Amino acid sequence: MDREQLHGTRMLQREAQLPSDRSKEQQRINLELGLPSAASINDRTIPLFNRSGWRFSNSGTFAGRPFLADMRELGGQDVAVIGVPFDGGTTFRSGTRFGPGAMRTISGLGSGYNFERGIDLQESLEIVDVGDVTVIPANIEKTFDQIDKAVAYLHERAVFPVILGGDHSIGYPDVRGLAPYVDGNVGIIHFDRHSDLSEYNLDERMHGTPFFHATNIPNAPATNLVQIGIGGWTGSRGGVRVARERRATVITITDIDRWGLERVAEMALEIAWKDAKAVFLSFDVDSIDPGFAPGTGTPESGGLLPREAFRMLDIVTREGLAGLEVVEVAPPYDVGDATSLLGVRVINDVLGTLVEAGKLGRRPDETDKSEPAVEGERDQTEPAGG
Numbered sequence: 001m002d003r004e005q006l007h008g009t010r011m012l013q014r015e016a017q018l019p020s021d022r023s024k025e026q027q028r029i030n031l032e033l034g035l036p037s038a039a040s041i042n043d044r045t046i047p048l049f050n051r052s053g054w055r056f057s058n059s060g061t062f063a064g065r066p067f068l069a070d071m072r073e074l075g076g077q078d079v080a081v082i083g084v085p086f087d088g089g090t091t092f093r094s095g096t097r098f099g100p101g102a103m104r105t106i107s108g109l110g111s112g113y114n115f116e117r118g119i120d121l122q123e124s125l126e127i128v129d130v131g132d133v134t135v136i137p138a139n140i141e142k143t144f145d146q147i148d149k150a151v152a153y154l155h156e157r158a159v160f161p162v163i164l165g166g167d168h169s170i171g172y173p174d175v176r177g178l179a180p181y182v183d184g185n186v187g188i189i190h191f192d193r194h195s196d197l198s199e200y201n202l203d204e205r206m207h208g209t210p211f212f213h214a215t216n217i218p219n220a221p222a223t224n225l226v227q228i229g230i231g232g233w234t235g236s237r238g239g240v241r242v243a244r245e246r247r248a249t250v251i252t253i254t255d256i257d258r259w260g261l262e263r264v265a266e267m268a269l270e271i272a273w274k275d276a277k278a279v280f281l282s283f284d285v286d287s288i289d290p291g292f293a294p295g296t297g298t299p300e301s302g303g304l305l306p307r308e309a310f311r312m313l314d315i316v317t318r319e320g321l322a323g324l325e326v327v328e329v330a331p332p333y334d335v336g337d338a339t340s341l342l343g344v345r346v347i348n349d350v351l352g353t354l355v356e357a358g359k360l361g362r363r364p365d366e367t368d369k370s371e372p373a374v375e376g377e378r379d380q381t382e383p384a385g386g
């Protein structure tokens with residue numbers, strides 16, 4: 001093996017092929033709006049007032065992307081990030097109402113560029129943060145109606161939704177808002193330690209119930225539901241009967257160990273897409289081992305390692321998705337923002353795969369022909385690594 005065979009070497013070359021026109025235009029606008037910096041600043045692309053939204057200048061939006069104040073202007077963007085700060089469906093430890101805020105804050109750590117993947121999301125996707133759905137904290141059903149209507153609006157305007165939970169009860173209205181916009185069946189790929197297939201928890205449709213109700217939707221059959229990572233001692237027995245009777249597919253950690261990660265992920269992809277027109281991805285952060293993701297309400301040891309989850313996500317999302325939710329991030333139990341950061345990582349990875357697969361935005365090598373990339377030029381206001 002030599003240096004030329006390294007993935008790292010290929011990615012060194014790849015970076016030179018990535019477009020940079022959007023970053024440069026943003027830099028120009030930031031400088032214009034942020035005014036010229038103090039005379040002692042040598043890099044004259046650095047503005048006086050930080051407009052980048054990166055790092056500790058995070059404006060409160062996801063990855064510092066623009067906040068879309070006027071929802072009538074939604075349409076034409078690639079991705080809308082939407083928060084659902086609801087934890088009224090929690091059956092034990094609450095706190096996921098702070099999930100959207102925590103994920104938005106820590107998302108400022110990233111630049112949108114990933115060396116290993118050779119992707120710059122800033123260049124490939126137009127992302128807006130549309131803020132939060134107004135939830136009704138003491139009323140699950142009214143909150144579901146709000147989420148359903150908000151998510152449906154995104155689908156109506158053909159903008160890919162990234163939904164920041166919130167507890168997992170929101171999985172049901174997230175699918176309910178999508179289903180009418182799919183001309184055929186919807187498959188669901190569901191990462192979780194818990195099957196979430198009970199009809200009710202404590203007489204209500206809480207966070208252990210979303211996929212019972214989602215798979216009651218006529219074009220979201222349970223035969224297209226694939227659950228990955230189920231196991232441990234905190235799940236409910238009632239949901240097992242539902243999965244058996246409705247013929248949902250359940251992939252355990254034991255399956256992953258026995259059959260190998262690639263094989264089960266390929267199988268999940270195939271089943272979710274069988275006779276379906278769209279697939280929705282529901283990612284419960286408790287599918288990852290609590291050693292890596294402690295900030296969640298119902299932790300269960302022996303879960304996926306982050307790298308396992310990333311590799312599986314890469315496989316199960318490459319045929320495209322109709323939407324993504326990341327749920328159960330509960331910042332009150334988090335340590336060093338590790339869990340929020342994992343949630344953000346899942347979002348960035350999924351978006352990166354969709355871009356790479358040509359399913360969303362512009363592909364990494366699609367340089368704007370009118371403005372060819374100039375070798376050696378760099379965006380000097382991008383945050384330093386570290």
Ligand SMILES: [Mn+2]
Pocket residue numbers: 168192193194284286287298328
């Ligand atoms: Mn769970």
